[in-house]
Structure formats: C-alpha cells, structure tokens
Amino acid sequence: MATEAAPMDEKAKRMRDLLSSFYTPDPSISTPTSSISTSFDNINGPSFDADQYMDLMIKKSNLDVLLQRHVQMAAEIKNLDTDLQMLVYENYNKFISATDTIKRMKSNIFGMEGNMDQLLHKIMSVQSRSDGVNTSLFEKREHIEKLHRTRNLLRKVQFIYDLPARLQKCIKSEAYGDAVRFYTGAMPILKVYGDTSFKDCRRASEEAIETIIKNLQTKLFSDSESIQARAEAAVLLKQLDVPVDSLKDKLLEKLEQSLDGLQINPDEASKLAEHNVSSKDEESNNQGPAKIHEDAVRGFSEAMRAYREIFPDSEERLFKLARALTTTHFENMELYIRKRVSAADFLGIFREYSAFPPADVLLLSNSLRIIWEDVVLMDEVLPEAALSDLSAEAAQVTLKQFVARTFSHLQQDISDTLLKFDINQKEVVDGEVLKVVLEASGKAEFRQLLDENTGIFVKMNDLLIGWIQKGFQDFFSEKIHAGLILVLAQLSVVIEQKVIPRIAEEITASFSGGNSQAFIPGELCRVFHAASEKLLQHYIDTRTQKISNVLRKRFKTPNWVKHKEPREVHMYVDMLLQQLEEVGKEVKQILPQGTFRKHKRSDSNGSNTTTSSRSTTLHSDKMARSNSQRARSQLFETHLAKLFKQKVEIFTKVEFTQESVVTTTVKLCLKSLQEYVRLQTFNRSGFQQIQLDIQFLKAPLKETVEDEAAIDFLLDEVIVAASERCLDATPLEPPILDKLIQAKLAKSKEHNNNNKTTVSS
C-alpha cells in the first residue's frame, strides 16, 4: 500500500474518510467540524482539493518551504500507513475469536430436550398422589368441625343459665362493672330467645340488673362516694341505656340548690363581720365567716369538678352557674360596701371614723381576696368559662365604686372637720384630724388595698390610681384649704415613694413574663411627683398670699411720711408670727422632719454661720456708729457690706420637709416685706418703727427657720430698703430698741402664756 507514491494522497484521504466514518458512530458530529474548518489548506477537510492546494503552495512559498513541506508530508503519510495496518490486524483477530465462540455454542445445545421431558413426567405423578391424600382425610375433618360448633353453643347456653347467679354474685361483691359487661353480652341472645326457652333465665337476670341500676343510682347521688366511683356509675348507667339526661338535670338542680345555700353565706358573713367591726375586734371574727365561706366554695368547686367529669357534655350549664355565683358574689359586695359606707356616714365623729376606713378596707380586701381565691378554684375546674375575666371586670366595677365612695366620704368628712374647725377654732384638734385623716385615708387605704397582691389587683392598679388622681383633681377644685393641699401633697408623695415601688415589685413577682407593659412605674412616679410638687408649691403660695395680704394692709394704710414716734412693736408682727405659727403647726403634723435639725446650727461653724455672724456684726456696728453718722455714709456702707457678703440663695427648691416648707414661706414673706418697704417713703419715725418690728421678728423667725443666714440677710435687706427709702434714716438706739422689745414680750406673755421662747436680743 505504501509503495505507490503518486496517488498516495488521494488514497490515504479516502482511507481516512472511510475509517473516520466507520469509527465515528455519529456523522453529524464529524461533518460540522469538517464544515467549520473548510479551507483549502486543511488537508483533513472533506472539501480538500489537492491541485488547488498545490497551486497555492507553489505560489505562496519558496523552494525551501516547499521542500520542507514535502518532507513533512512524506513522514505523515508513512505514519498513516502504519496506523492503517494496525487497525486491519486488530479487526481480523476479533473476527476469528467470534467464529470460535459460535462453534462452542452449537455443540452445547445438543441433549437438552430429553431432560425436559423427564422433568414434566415427574411433576405429574406428584400431583396425583397429593389429591389422593386430600380425599381420604376430608370426612374426618368435617366431623371435628361440627363437634366444635356444638360445644360453643352449649357453652353459651350454660352462660345464660348462669347469668342471674353471676349477677347476684357481682351485686354482692359490688362489681357492677363486670355485671354490666355480662349483661350487655347476654342481651342479644336474651332478646331473640327470651320468650321461649330462656324465659325464667331472662326474668331473673333482668331483676338482678334492676337492682344493679338502683344501686348505681344511689351511688351516683351519694356525695360520700368518690368522684371516680360516681363517674363510673354514670358511665355504667349509660351503658345500661338508662336515661342519663334526666339524672343529670336532677343533679344540676341539686347543685343550684346548694348554690343558693352558698349565697346566703356571704350575706351572713358580711353581717357577722359588720357586727364584729362595731364591737371592734374584727380580726379574729373575720376569719370565722371567711373560713366557712371558703369551705363552702371549695365544696362547690369540688362538686363542679365531679360533675364536669361525670357529664362532660354539660359544661355550659356549669358555666352559667359559676357566672351566676360570681355575679351574686359581687352584688353582695356592692351591697355590702354601700352598707359599710352609709354606716360610717352615720357616725359623725371623726375620731371614730378614723378607725373605720382601715376596717372597711380590710373587709373589702378580705372579701375580694376570698372571691379571687374562689375564682381561681373555679377557674381550675372550668378554664373555658373565662371566670377570671368576668370577676376582674366585676371587681373593677366594685373597686371603682368603692374608691368613689371612699372619696366622697373622705371629702365629706374633711369638710365636716373643716366646718368644725371654723366653729371651734381649735387648731390642734384640726391638725390632729388632718393627720388622722391622712393616715387613715392615705396609708391605710392605699397600702391595704395594694397589700393584697393577688393578680386581680395588679391588673387594675393603674386604673385605681387613675381614679384616685381624678378624685384628687375633683377634690382640689372644690376645696381650697391650705392644710388640705398639704395633706394631698404628702399623700401623693407617699404614693410615689412607697406604693408604686410596691406595685412594681408585685408585678414583677407575679408576671415574670413581659406582661407588665401596661404599668410603667416610672411614669406614674413622675406624675405623682409632679403633682406633689405642684401641690406643695400651691400650699406655699396660698400661705404666702395670706401673709402678703396682711403686709399689704399694713403698708398701704398709714401715711409713712407722717409716722409717729414708735412706741411698741406693731400689731402686724403678731399677725405675721401667728400665721407662720399656723403654717408651722400644719407642716409639723403632716410632713416628715428633714435631716437638718435645729440644734445643729448652734454648734456648727460652717460658712452659713460665719456669714450670718459677719452680717450681724456689721449690722450692729452700723447701728452703734450710725448715731453720729450721716445717712449718706451709711448707705455707702450698706452697699459695701453687700459687696462683701456672698449672695445668699433666697429662692431654693422646696423639699418635702417641715423645715424646708417653713423656711420657704418665711423667705417669701420677708422678700415681700422688703418689696413693700421699697414702695414707700418713710420719715424717721417710720423707719424706726420698721427697724423695731424687724428687730422683734428676728428672734422668733430664727427659732422656726432652718436657714439662718438667708433670714438674716433678708431682714437686713428690709432695714436697708427702709433706710434707703427714708428721708432721715436715724436708727433707734439699741437700749430703746431692747426696752420696747422686752415690753412687747412681756405683753405677749401676759396675753397668752404660750410657750413662746424667750428672746434675748
């Protein structure tokens, strides 16, 4: 093949095409590749034209390239030839091995048919033999089956005949469950053959069953039996086709009756409690009715549970019952509250009243707690009845009523006391009453209400507080009495400081989950704090307004320019002190004492004291010298003194302490005094009068007030203002001043041997 050189190219190409068409099973793959690479210089392409290729080569390349190309092509052709030879040999080998295999198969097939025939014959004989065996055993088997059936029938007959006796035995041993099972088993047979052969038997068994039913019914109705036993009895009765519904109705009726009995209980309890309150040993006796009540309710809930288990389909009726119970409970409560409040109304004497609210609240909270416990019990039994919601609602209403009533009552009470106060002018009594009312109404009420940390209270605490606040506002608009305002201020402080944290605590205790969004203690705290501050401010305002009126009258009326020689301390000082004393008393009774104690300032040598002493020395210096000095230099001196004195903070924030409130009031009054003085023009006597009054004021004011420096400063300011506004500022001689003050003191001692502290000026 490779020997011929000239047509070698074409030959090789044909060969290759053939080979490629043979080896590539899918020509569609080979054709696109060849078509894609269609070009003249692609030797492997199907559209290769050797002549054209040659022409192209000759035209394009020089001799060297052509030679090189020639050599390369010759090598390629040689390679292809060897490849072809290899392929031919391999194909031949495969063909030879295939013929060998066919030859071997032919020899193996011989003799197979005979074996098959033999096998068929053997199977046929096996089949005929098994048929023979089957026919020979058939008769015996039939006989056995018959015998078995007879035996079963006999057994059944025996059972039915035994049934009465067995039932009796069951009755004796109270195995009603077995008895019912037996009876229901025998029922179909008895029904079919009962009229003929088993007549006696049937009658006897029915009798037995009747006794069983009777027994079961008694069992069902007897409360002494356990719930399970009763439930079983009910189930058995149902199996015996006894009309259970009528039974159920009967039972429920009975339950209702017992409920009626239960409702009487709270009434009795409240009556009892009322009685006990008036005999003033409520606590021990309160427990009695409560316990009775609790037992009753517990029994009720037990019964409920039992019925629920016995008659699972009768829930609705039970719901109704439970709801009725709670509503009647709350109705009772309302009635009871009304009674309580009106009862308290009749007792006009406030001292006795003061004992009442706690008892009242105690009772209320007790009964509320009881009800809540009941509800919880019942709720366990009947979770679907939504009793807790119902009762929460009802309790809300009740509490609302209660708070409203208490408030109206409180209001009335306070107005009563105020009336009395007006008549008697007994300040001490009034103050005590204020305190009592505060304690009674405030602490007792709120604390006790909130002490009851059952969930129901937690739910409605914020509501409660809302009402209370509203109550305050209503209250506030109607009554304007300074003491009252103070009480309210203190009350809100109490709420803020003690009640709210407690509520918050309880909320976190009872709802560890995220259920407490409705109640924001911080917010409430803020509200109450603001309210209390406002109230306090208002208190001070009203007080200072009063005093300011006194001062205004004092300064507007006389002609200061034509004032006469001062003979004694003016009346208004007394009035001023009296007012301040009043404030002090009120404050003392209501507000807590501050940390600043009065005796402290006597031994303290802080900056306060030094400034005050400096100012006083300056002042007395000035007093001593000013006899001889002219007014101008004096004025200059006061300015100088002012320069060196540190600026005293007059208007500080008011705190909830006795001292702070009194101090603020005094400061404001003195400032007003100063302003009034500045508006007037004085002659010498007028100035001396002012000087005398102020000098007299100094000692008692210092007694009452905590911030001595500020008071000193303000008193000095008044004198300075007076001297500035004076045409001829010549102060009184200290001895005369002393004398006049002593005279005044003696006079006031004479007038009322009160415990006014002696002054040494």
Added chain:
Amino acid sequence: MQGGSSGIGYGLKYQARCISDVKADTDHTSFLTGTLSLKEENEVHLLRLSSGGSELVCEGLFSHPNEIWDLASCPFDQRIFSTVFSTGESFGAAIWQIPEPYGQSNSSTLDCVASLDAHVGKINCVLWCPSGKSDKLISMDEQNLVLWSLDSSKKSAEVVSKESAGMRHSLSGGAWNPHDVNSVAATSESSIQFWDLRTMKNVNSIERAHVRNVDYNTKREHILVTADDESGIHIWDLRKAKAPVQELPGHTHWTWAVRCNPEYEELILSVGTDSAVNLWFASASSEKQASERSAEASRQRVNPLLNSYTDYEDSVYGLAWSSREPWFFASLSYDGRVLN
C-alpha cells in the same frame, strides 16, 4: 441680647425703677432710664446701643429734680418724655424735653414742657397714646384717670377729661390698647378695668387680685398679658375674660413687669423680684389655630420658659423691648444696673 445669657451692662449711680424704649428714635436703639434716690440728685440717662451692638453708651445725662417712679418716652418725638416723680411726700408728673444739642454737657437741665398737675394722690403712671402722631396722654393716680392733650409747641397740657375710678379701686398702673386708641386697661387692687376714653367710663373688667403689670400684645388684637404677685403670668383673651387663656409659672417671687415682644407675638418677657429676667414662649391662643392648639399646648407645657437671665443681684423692676430691633431688650434692676 441674642440668646446669650450675659448681656451688655450699664451701671447707674443710684437706684432706679424704670426704663423706657425711645420709640421715636428710628436711627438708634435707645433707652431712657430714671433714677430713684431720695436724697441725691436724680438723673435721667439716655442710653444708646452702639452700632456694633456690643456696647451701651450713655448719650445724655440730665438732672431731674425729684426721684423718678415712672418714665415713658413720647412715641413721636424722641426728645420728649414723661416722668412721674415724688418728692417724698407728694407726687407729680411732668413732660420734659431734652435740650437740643444733647450729649455734650453732663447733667444738663431738662426743659419742662408741661406739668401734669391735676392730681392729688399718688400718681402711678403716665401713658402716651400708642398711635404715633396723636398728642394724647393719660396719667393715673390711685383714684383718677386723666386724659391730657399736649401741645408741645405751646409748652402746655390741658386736661381733656377726668374720671374718678372711685375710692374702692386704687389704680396701680395700666396700658393703652395699641389696636384701639380709645381703650385703656388699668390695674387696680382687685381687677383689671377697661376704660373707654370717649365716654370715660369703665366698660369692662377682669376680676383678678393683685395684678402688678399689664401689657397688650401689639401684634394680636384682644390679647393681654398680666403679671401677678403670686400666681405668675396670665395671658387673657379680652373676648373671653372669664378665665385666662394660658398661665405661665412666672417667678419664684413677685412678677413685677411683663412685656410682649413688638415683633414676635409669641415672645413674652417678664422680670421679677427674684432677680431674674425670664423669656417665655407662648404660641397658643390664636383663634384660627384652635385645632392645633391642643397639640401645641402640650408642647408648650414641656418648656414655655425659653431662657432665664439671672445676672442680677437685686430685684428687677424695669423692662423694655427695643422697638427698632426687636431682638434687643433692656431690663433694669433696683441697684441701678441696666442690661441689654
């Protein structure tokens, strides 16, 4: 005083109570103050804010024969002003003219234009008609209200009408309604009285005890601001005089004076005897924004007090907004310090 807490200060030699904005001076921001000293020679200071707004310059210093309790600048002639003065025992009121080339000589004397001498009791204040060109004046003493007609060229003032408010009401001060030249509000012991100047009759009153000072809102009709001794600042709508439209807490002691800003209706300035000057923001009470009011009111409650200037060491009595530059105000404390 633009937002900052430390203003421009100016010290008077003596105590003083009153300061007034010179409305007629359109070229400068000027104020007039008068001192209050029993024994010394009293002075009237003409203060001018320097062009840079950084300094308060004394442009004129004039001696005044008696201590000055009230001072008001004439709205149409910057050289004319009125004073209420006291000699210690008796009161008088007069209208003065600043002599022509003022500022050169210290303690030059003032020309007395007219003396308002129809009063017997304690004179409280003199009010200029706010309409500008009118030459009407009102002076008030404790019992009487006198309407004057001023003729500055003839240097005379004539009593036009006079009406007694009665012994029971001791008048203490007042304000002329800028929206209605015939209406004047006067404060008395127990109420605010509104007088009609044509008939000289008391036409209306708001029951309110111890009102110290009153001012009309120049931008909004019917709105009146009062300052009380005890209960702070109240904003009234004259058509609904039963209850105040809004209350502001005022000062820790008496609120002495209150003024509405001439340009920005929401701004109210008050001074008190607690040595503080408070700037309030009270945007409510415009009738057309009735629906907005609730929302706004809640916002106001958050902070109606915009700023409190507490640079003083003594009670602040005097207060005046600048009418030329509404963001300036002057306040005056008893110890004679003026701050802008």
